[in-house]
Amino acid sequence: MTKTPIEIDVYSDPICPWCYIGYKRFQKAKELRPNFDVKIRWLSFQLNPDMPTEGMDRQTYLDTKFGGRANATQFYSQIAAAGKSEGIDFKFDDIQKTPNTVDAHRLSLFAAAQGKQDELMERLFENYFLEGKNIGERNVLIDIAVEVGLEGAEEYLNSAKGHEDVLYTDQNARNIGLTGVPCFIVNRQHILPGAQSPDTLAQMLDIGHQQLTENG
Template sequence: MTKATIEIDIYSDPICPWCYIGLKRFRKAQTMRPDFEVKTRWLTFQLNPDMPLEGMERQSYLDNKFGGRDNATQFYDQIAATGYEEGIDFKFDLIKKTPNTVDAHRLSIFARSQNRQDALMERLFEYYFLEGQNIGDRNVLLEIAKASGLTDAEKYLDSDQGHEEVLFTDQNARSLGLNGVPCFIVNRQHILPGAQNADTLAQMLDIGYQQQLEQS
């Protein structure tokens, strides 16, 4: 089979557990279509665009968002069970602060320029959901950048680069009608919202492949 390069844009936020689940399912879909060349581009969507720069103490965030611990526990227990099926051992109890993710998204843009965006996004998910680390903290982000193979990340984070792109991309997502993530866009045309199962995501790749054949 002739290989085709399929472009997949993924709107995501690294503090979204369904985005982590979506990533695992997407990776599985890719193994189901080994003859396809897939190029991913991670795009900004902020679950909490009004989050203070310093973030928010986790329990206060859950109280505000879910109306109390019991509702939050029920919600996250369901996610944990789904994550377990995908090989993710969510450690929600380790998370002490819900961060502002602007700098994490800025770092993602920077990682794209070094072809390390996939590696960075995966580590952002791991540090937050498996270790409970504050990915809004500059030192944590620098550690993640190093682990992802990025160079000159400290200089970048000390600047204001990427800030306007983060805000613009987030607003653009909302103008497209997105109100949640993950959201996959195939060849910048076909939209597939949600953390779909691997079979559905593989079918998405089929659509992208067929489109590339028709254009070649």
């Protein structure tokens, strides 16, 4: 086991289905390297940075983004198949609104400060993709925060705290060339984009472990 944990920064958006798939695959990768100490930090990236604060009707969003239901159906059928292979039963038809995710990202920052970011992100994914909930709504986010044991989440969300941090991190991702997520960064040096296989992600952990070993 390394003396210093392997640091994995994950740029992600909780309404990105490939991010959910990537999360599940990363969990498997960690199981392949049980002796590695791994520290994950979730970083903000908005799939739709121009999304109105109130979000957008799901069908309007799909028509705008994919040019119609047929194209969207084909796109999401491929994701659904990939999800099933990782034990995710996506409920895309239950999603009524595509949300603005700034508040969800703010809550992620808040959860990180309490050491519960992983638990929060998993519940954001589940609420959106499995339960069809609008994770752009404050009351939904507050309920999730209570579930994972965050203290003071309602007061935090009702303030402006974290808003600029989310926008800064999102812009920084674009400045380094990111155009999509998930994206994994090992020890703030090695970049691995996409929802790669568990084996590939495990090899990423090997690189991080080797680097720490060489640095003593």
